[in-house]
Amino acid sequence: MEKPTRLVIADDNPHARHGLRAILGAQPGMEVIGEASQGVEAVELVDALLPHVALLDVRMPVMDGLQATRMIKNSWPQVKVVLISMYSDYQEEALGSGADAFLVKGCPADELIMTILSQVSPHQKSKP
Numbered sequence: 001m002e003k004p005t006r007l008v009i010a011d012d013n014p015h016a017r018h019g020l021r022a023i024l025g026a027q028p029g030m031e032v033i034g035e036a037s038q039g040v041e042a043v044e045l046v047d048a049l050l051p052h053v054a055l056l057d058v059r060m061p062v063m064d065g066l067q068a069t070r071m072i073k074n075s076w077p078q079v080k081v082v083l084i085s086m087y088s089d090y091q092e093e094a095l096g097s098g099a100d101a102f103l104v105k106g107c108p109a110d111e112l113i114m115t116i117l118s119q120v121s122p123h124q125k126s127k128p
Helices: 014-025 039-049 065-075 088-096 109-119
Strands: 005-010 030-036 053-057 080-085 101-104
Touching: 005 014, 005 039, 005 109, 014 030, 014 053, 014 109, 030 039, 030 109, 039 053, 039 065, 053 065, 053 109, 065 080, 065 088, 080 088, 080 109, 088 101, 101 109
Parallel strands: 005 030, 005 053, 053 080, 080 101
Antiparallel strands: none
């Protein structure tokens, strides 16, 4: 049996974070293994849990998603980062920070799911 895609979610809005967990955690082949409310916590979770994908909000307190993305990609380049924001004008900056993908919050759930799943190859999922 194929291992699930392991996810860490970071968003300072608890309702948004819980909504993402509900959508993604209900998908076969996906497992939400950690949640953070700001960028420093997200980086710490990636270090501790080594997810396949980190789903990060662009705007968070203490350390924003752009800074967290740079740190994650520098230390754990195999971890895919998907940045999300309410504002589409962050796309260029998000991708420039090293993010593997960018989505606007409120996009259809199937777009969110397909974007995350497209980031991880079966070969990557077999690694811890």
